[in-house]
Amino acid sequence: LIRVAILWPEEWNQALEEASRHFFQDEKDIPAMLRAVEPLHEKLEMGFETEHEREFIKSYGRDLKSSAEFLRKFKETGQEDDIHQAWELYYTVFRRLCKDMQMVKHMRLERVSPALLNAQNLALAVPGTYLVGHPIVRIGSFESHIKVIGSKQRPRQITIRGSNGKDFQFLLKGHEDLRQDERVMQLFGLVNSLFAQERETNRYDLSITRYAVIPLSQNVGISGWVPQTDTLHQLIQEFRKQRSVLLDIEQRLMKKLAPDMEQLTVIQKVEIFCHALSHTTGQDLCKVLWLKSKNSEMWLDRRTNFTRSLATMSMVGYILGLGDRHPSNLMLDRASGKIIHIDFGDCFEAAIHREKIPEKVPFRLTRMLIAAMEVSGVEGNYRSTCENVMRVLRDNRDSVMAMLEAFVHDPLINWRLLTPNQNDVPESSSIASNSDLSSIDGSSSQGSLDGSSFLSPPLLTEKKLKRSDTSPSSALKGNIRAIRASFSDGSVIIAPSRSQMKKTLPTIPDDKPQEYDNDDQNMSNINEQLNNQKLRPRAMTEGFLKNWMDAANKKDDPDSTTVGSIQTHRERDRELMQKLRAEPGAANPEMLNQRALAVIERVNDKLIGRDFGGDESLTVPTQVQKLIVQATSYENLCQAYVGWCPFW
Template sequence: MSGMQELRNTLQELTEQYQGLDAIPGLGAEEKHAVMTDTYQQSMTPLLATFESLQDENSRPESNHERWFISTFRDRIQAALDSLRSPKTWDNLFEGLNMLRDIGVDIGKELSGARVLQLSDLSPDLANIQSSLIDIPSPKQGTGVTIQSFEQQVVIIPTKTKPKKLTLIGCDGKRYTYLFKGLEDLHLDERVMQLLRITNGMLRRDKDSCSRELIARHYAVVPLSDSSGMIQWVENTVSIYTIIAKWQHRETLCARWMNDDSPAAPHPAPQRATDVYHEKAAVALKKAGLPPNHPRRQWPKSILLDLYHEMASETPADLLEREIWSSSPTPGEWWRKSVRFARSTAVMSMIGYVIGLGDRHLENILIEFTTGDLVHIDYNVCFEKGKRLRIPEIVPFRLSRNMLTSLGLTGVEGNFRIGCEQTMKVMRKNKEILVTLLEAFVYDPLVDWQIETTTVQGGVGVGGAGVVGFDSAQGSIREGHSGLILDSENESGSVSGTNIRDSRSSFDANPSTRASSIRRRLSNESLISVSSTSIKSMTTTDSNSKRWNSHAGDQVDSTSSSGTLSLLNQANQQQPQPSQHLQQQQQPPLHQRNVIAVNILRRVRHKLEGRDFEAGKKCKVPEQVDRVIQEATNVENLANMFEGWTPWL
């Protein structure tokens, strides 16, 4: 249904053209009909071809579920397309569109909520697999466990892309659960998992880090195509957002029961945090004499700070801490979980800081209550892409109120700070290995850095709170346009002379339509589209270091221990290949492809050398860690964060 908005716009234009024919003197009814018929066919044929292609693809069912869909909706879809091909009257061109919209509503009702389907109804081939030779995907290499069969029940998760929860039975008799995701490229997630494995190896080789059990939790990621893949299900975890949402639900019910004589009566769902924020923002802007659509980036700091403090005052800062305490049967167990939480948070905070990991809303951060470990998911916003969003992410990692309170009695001191310093010390010691590994990441054509940055804060589902899109009710088209262009940074190539034209209608589209529209408009504006074929080996540390010296003007110590270098050799053997589709894309000139990659690696190198702050000044590990902790907890920084990030929680 992603083409519905474009279809609506076209029909609206045709309606206006038909009405304009009345102003032409001497134009008879037959001539009007002939003009409209010709214009209608020229405008609608390309659009209808897309719908007809989808109809053709679904006309040959291969499973019971596809047969159900065809039997339920085929006749209605056919009637809608017939109405669009040959409208009954030029006065009402929207009849077919309205029919498609009604079909979409009914499909949405069928898909709403969690559902459990039979694998045999979805994929008979997978359901019939027995004793295969295919290895079970695992973060550990060479387990030797193969797929014995698939469990028959498939759980459909009621989120935006409707991922499927699958369970595989291994030849060892154990159950392995994975999430199959469509409409998403998981290649970058796979590469980051590789980075986490290499970093864990470095931490295990360090005596102090090993004694503190500093480790980054990771999981298996298996890209199956450019737009689908499987992610290992992390058992016994829950997102921090879920904890906050349950508290909000309990508070709402308690308040209604105390003030309602009939507590059993149905009530609407609790108000979303972002909706509350927008209501308060509208009041604050009006009080300051500013229009409700005043660009978000131009809001006064005083308003942002007041909104942050007001939202924070309405939400406890110890919700996560109380959940950890409640899950612990003894004080000793609570202490162990608090220590594990602080240390795992420290490791991921430093790794996230180095690779510029963004989009750390509370649904992308999980906690395992059996151990206290923190687990991050969704690594699509890396290498400081968050700083180029419509509302830039200016904190190096997430350490908001509830996470800060859960670090234990000493807060950021003690286990957390020591864990941060130890992790950063190990990463700085092995900087050449990490830079060489990351070189392959940024030079592999997995992400269009310019296009991708426009989609994270648009649409629904960020932070699980249904945040506003590019053209929120309180936004403006001018602000939406500013989100399409990468901001110039002091150290990066600026985007100058970019002329992007858009219309109000394109910002009214749903998220997928907006994204596809933006991709079409920016298809020739990307600064980088590179091929990984230039990366012949990730073990040539000296040559890579010299090459980056020529780009960045940095003096590099290219020495590294043979033991650590073996980790890189192992990574090279496991290096996934870029997709065929991406390899076939036309490449711009080399200097144009490299402009962002060079600056990404320069930023990473500066962080790993302690030169991330004042130019030319190299700070020691404790000072560097202290600076990033201050930035992550600075109230002004948090107040400027995107409201869908819920920085006050």
């Protein structure tokens, strides 16, 4: 399974990204660069074991062997010309890899892992099915067809046939550490048992939807496939596409008034944020729930389940310090209407303590979620459920604290508690989608399909790299990941100049909020006006745009500015873990213990009602009220990362 999760092309792709970062950005850290690529060269010399690996050697083996020879000469002579020759070959390989990987949508198990295909009638239970006192459903076989999901990390959808004849679907994830997600699922199990024991929560059948999470290694794992669900991003995207409404209309409205919104004061950001909200209704999710229900009784049941499940996870997520709740990390069950959360990489308020674009809200409670609760808003089922859940958690504080203390002090995952790297950027819901949002010249951007976002890498300058160039480092300008910004036809995205970014755009009359009906002429006019603007290519995400603007402010000629790569928290985790393994003394136990104690103290304060300061504990209703005010504050929401979609 680990072999299938990360194939040789992806291993080399990741290694070359990391090596280029060390060589071109970290002041030519050649030892680190060599540590990134040499293990793969050694693996290549050992030969292939599968048909897929044989084809990889046939396609790339010659160039990689030549680059390894140049690295060997460099280690003997110390001549940098040799290492530049190696990078010319690496660049060629990387460019071909990016193009070839994007074309792979399906795999056959016999080509990538014959051993797994031949593994039948195993003694192992199907992941997530084992229950004490129940018959064991063992692994019968693995389906030969594997679907590759086209998001950044390219997870695989696999099917395991159980001994009972049923098929079980899973998501096989590479380049991600799922050990923390596994612990979060254990916490949810404890919380569900507490809900079942309390009369008030059991009466309303409150529970958190869980799914199997099985880490296979530090960067590979399996998570259960939740059937009959859609992310909120997908639902909103589909709803707006059917009505010819721009998916990123709020974002465009804000950019029209303030292209450099990141430089504004909080008061100015609130004004821009309110302007975008006033020209859109935010009724998308509300109407989705209504339109997808067969009758009013089913709609009422789904709306109630939606409200209660959202409130339950709001309180539990707050205690856990769960962040990064963008629309692609919240899923809606088609049958029940319950909200299901995925991706638990940011826990213990890691998102709040980020240096770049920290989150200001305790949980997600944006206007679309409130509108979907209909007439009562947060004052009906939502508030009462929040109070019931918080009361149960506070009454069972000792049990929750015991679980979280073991969680925090677990040596396998407590390295995440270290101070976040100042270069980290939150993962986000991709506003642009490959299905309905294309860039200005017609090329489509990469959409998010499994909760992770495709962060655009730095862009190449206008001059493309040619093999005849004297030094590839001058054209790469810091990072080989720039290749991903090029289109499939070989053309390169060029960042717009600052003068282009600040061109005056037509204004929108300040009138009533615009409806999304097909006969609404006002919304059509807004869409037409926005479509006619020469905005940035949509393949550039807001994360890159901010860095590009920051870098442009420091340069005399912004058109020639090339920006360094943006790291997601998953990439940061991998680098930090590698550093801790390479340097035994790097993980200072005292530093980890201090951070762990601070986390435990913060969780304890939440569970006794002292999380807002003061010597006296707040009552449950007062605590819930303060949290709702915080979560719905425009002052907090307007400071969120735009990919978090605070306007949704």
